[in-house]
Amino acid sequence: MNLVKNQKALVLTNIENGLESILQEVTNIRPENMLTIQCYGPVISNPYGDIMRSIIIAIYQENVEEIFVVGKQDKENTSVKVLTQIESMKDKIQTLDYLFQYNRPEFSGVTVKEWLYGKENENASDNIKKCVNIxxxxxxxxxxxxxxxxxVSNEDGKPIIGEIPTNITVSNLT
Known part of the structure; x- marks a missing residue:
């Protein structure tokens, strides 16, 4: 995981602070050569969405040579925990589900709720594999x-870094 001295790396990581510094230590990436995109997850829900757009622009404008998709393994379910205010949006979500089902075939989730919350049975490793493959x-x-x-997982308060094998394939990006 060591980069050549002046190569730039892009890190797609969870919104949680501190993961970049752990990665810098492990990979010896100099801070001035590390670009970071933070999102909840990390999840790329659409191969032609804003997160992917930022990654592509960074590759070409900043000459990024390596990309790290970094997530944190939690003991609990790692799907995005959406605020309790979501219940107040219940009617709007139902309306959007109907509209997306019949008018927006490019919508990447089955339902708005799935898109917003994430799939309940997916864990951090699954999300990272999907992002890497996309x-x-x-x-x-x-x-x-x-x-x-x-x-990244913590045992005894000490961060442990593990690489995720990514041998699954993405069936359709178009």
């Missing part, structure tokens, strides 16, 4: 860009 197989990402999935 990036690796995206037609605008050059083949020379390395993409790795990394999971």
């Amino acid at each position: 990036i690796q197989h995206h037609p605008l990402v050059p083949s020379h860009v390395k993409v790795q999935g990394i999971i």
Whole structure:
């Protein structure tokens, strides 16, 4: 995981602070060579959405050579915990579900609630694998860009870094 001295790396990571510094220590990436995109998850829900757009622009404008998709393994379910105010949006969500079902075939979730919450049975490793594969197989990402999935877990208060094997394939990006 060591980069050449001046190569730039992009980190797609959870919104939680501190993961970048742990990754810097493990990979020896200099802070000035590390670009970070933070999101809840990390999840790329659409291969042509804003997160993927930011990744592609960073690759070409900043000459990114390596991308790390970093997530944190929690003991509890790692799906996004949406605020209790969601209940107040129940009617709006039902309306959007109806509209997306019949008018927006490019919508990436089955329902708005699934898109917003994430799938309940997916864990951090599953999300990282999917993100890595979406990036690796995206037609605008050059083949020379390395993409790795990394999971951070804590044992005895000490962070443990593990690489995620990413041998699944993404069936359709278009």
